[in-house]
Amino acid sequence: MECAGKGSGTRCLGPARKRCGSCGAVSYCSASHQISHWKVHREECERLERQMKNLDLLNDFPFTFSQESTVQISEKQESRCSFLRKRGIHQVGLWVCECHCGASVTSFGNSRLESDTWNLSNILCPCRGPSSPIAKALCSWKDYYEWRCIPLQSPVSLLLHWPLTVYHAIQLAGLGSLTSEISKLRIHYLGPEKELLQLAVFGELHAVFPGVFVRIELIGPAVPHHRDGDKIDLHSYAHCIEQDCDCRYKNENASCSIGHASSAVTLQLHRGYYHDRFLDISKDSLPHLVIAPNAGVAAYASWLPTIVCLQS
Ligand SMILES: [Zn+2]
Ligand SMILES: [Zn+2]
Ligand SMILES: [Zn+2]
Ligand SMILES: [Zn+2]
């Protein structure tokens, strides 16, 4: 790690071996650089301290996959296909990539496959805005299902782990309480794969971040050439199967039934590796969070030391 006090006037006295005793997130070459950097570091030190503690919690990530709906599969009571078939969601809608029968990531870009429907009744899926705001931070699928009034046997968590992983990473990074102050939440999402065919599920970010403009850059080699740079505005939630449900009419449902808080979710696709695309993508503003859900769920708030280290 580089000395955080580098460039503050005097030259560094060697490698940065002394860590800040409070947060442990930054290092210094010398006591004098630590002292001179304190006026800058003071503000973020407390927040970093919280964040570093939370890094351990990432191993316990609650929203990575659904206990409730995968337990039967993992116990080999039924195959993935029959699990999906029983629920009427085999090879349809957002579920086409959930088994090996049909599409794979390599067929991304075949627009026929990009769906925005759950193919479930509106009792079983979150196709409209929440009926109440989140009372306390969601910590498990149970919290989530209860808040969204969805029965636990619903399989939606299989797909919602993408947006809820983003939600949870924001909480862990200590940004949860700040989202109401941040007018635009900028996230770099590294290495998207299957979720590239399920982008409509990110509409759920309207529900978990009411009143926030969420902007996600999805960066990875799985983004096909012809989609590089594509911008997708998600105005609504993924739809249910019912033709006469409210979710079929207008965009009103996404701009939130609660408190008239308007929100927006915009995704942009970038082909390539993060270190090659980083400068280009961040030239106007740095992200609040960098997340790589397919790499064993790594999340970093984008403090300068992290960015520096990602670049090198
Ligand atoms: Zn130094
Ligand atoms: Zn610092
Ligand atoms: Zn510190
Ligand atoms: Zn199948």
Ligand SMILES: [Zn+2]
């Ligand atoms: Zn609906």
